[in-house]
Amino acid sequence: MMQSIPTRAGDVRCEINGAGSPIVLLHATLHSRHDYDAVIPRLSASYQTIAIDWPWHGDSYRPSADGRPTADLFGEVLEDVVTFLDLPPAIFIGNSVGGFAAARLAIRHPARVKALILVNPGGFVTLDWITKIFTHLLAIPLVNKWVMPSLVWRYMAPQSELDKAISTQVSELAKTDVGAGIAASVWKSFLDPSFDLRSSASSIKAPTLLIMGKRxxxxxxxxxxxxxRLISGSKLEILDTGHVVFASKPDDFVDVVEAFIREV
Known part of the structure; x- marks a missing residue:
């Protein structure tokens, strides 16, 4: 079932499948809810899955040119979504900037979060001078348009057919002025102090599983x-994948996730 949800950044679209305890699925910049297509069938057999398209992404509303997609705005949008749906404490699976938004929610609204599954999450990266220069450059639309199409294939390290489809779609979008503008704006927000969650990570009390793709x-x-080390009691799993672990090795991913859910 597709549903449109009003937020402070305009309506966002989400795909809802299954029934039971809710699992909210959050994707990376320039990606879409379809990143989760390979794992939704198994997860929705036991849970209600809610896969969201961020504003400016997928089938969601694209605000005017005056709007600016940022990581913080996505975090606010997530707050609006869980409030509108009146969700009970939910499990959040967040990839990249989606991981940042999920962790931000656990910090600011802990009663909303039953458990966190952070997949190669943003918000916890140490910005040394090399990382800062790289981020500043990708915050420039022209540079982003030149770098991102090839960078996508590097960070994805595609293995599955879904991986390849995601890489192709994101790379082609990154070549456009619209896509480069969206990506550059989000990358620029990575330099905002509010994007750094490391000093607040100790306040995350929800059971947390970190899943990292080592490629x-x-x-x-x-x-x-x-x-x-920052999130007390958190667990770490490393799989032989790129950035979107659940698209590369969906069965391995769901096995790890379901074992974690049963445990918590």
Missing amino acids: DIVIPVKVGHSTQ
Whole structure:
């Protein structure tokens, strides 16, 4: 079932499947809810899955040119979605900027979060001078348009047919002025102090599972190790994939996720 949900950034579209305890699925920049297509059938057999398209992404509303997609705005949109749907404490699976939004919700509204599954998440990267320069460059639309189409294939390290389809779609979008503008704006927001969740990570009390794809060059495995140290009691799983673990190895991913859910 598709549903349109009003938020402060305009309507967002989400796909709802199954019944039971809710699992909210959050995707990366320039990606879409379809990143989760390979795992939704298994997860929705036991749970209600809610796969969201961020504003400016997928089938969601594209605000005017005056609007600016940022990581913080996605976090606010997530708050609006869970409020509108009046969800009970839910499990959140967040990839990349989606992981940032899920962790931000656990910090600011802990009663909303039953458990966190953070997949190569943003918000916990140490910005050394090299990372800062790289981020500043990708915050420039012209540079982003030149770099992102090839960077996508590097961080995805595609293995499955879905991986390849995602890489192709995101790479083609990144070549357009619209796509480069969206990506550059989100990358620029990575430099905002509010994007750095490391100092607040200790306040995350929800059971947390970190899943890292060891072939990801944008958010490498070392970020998973450092994040595990920051979030008390969190667990870390490393799979031989790129950035979108659940598209590369869906069965392995769901096996790990379901074992974690049963445990918590």
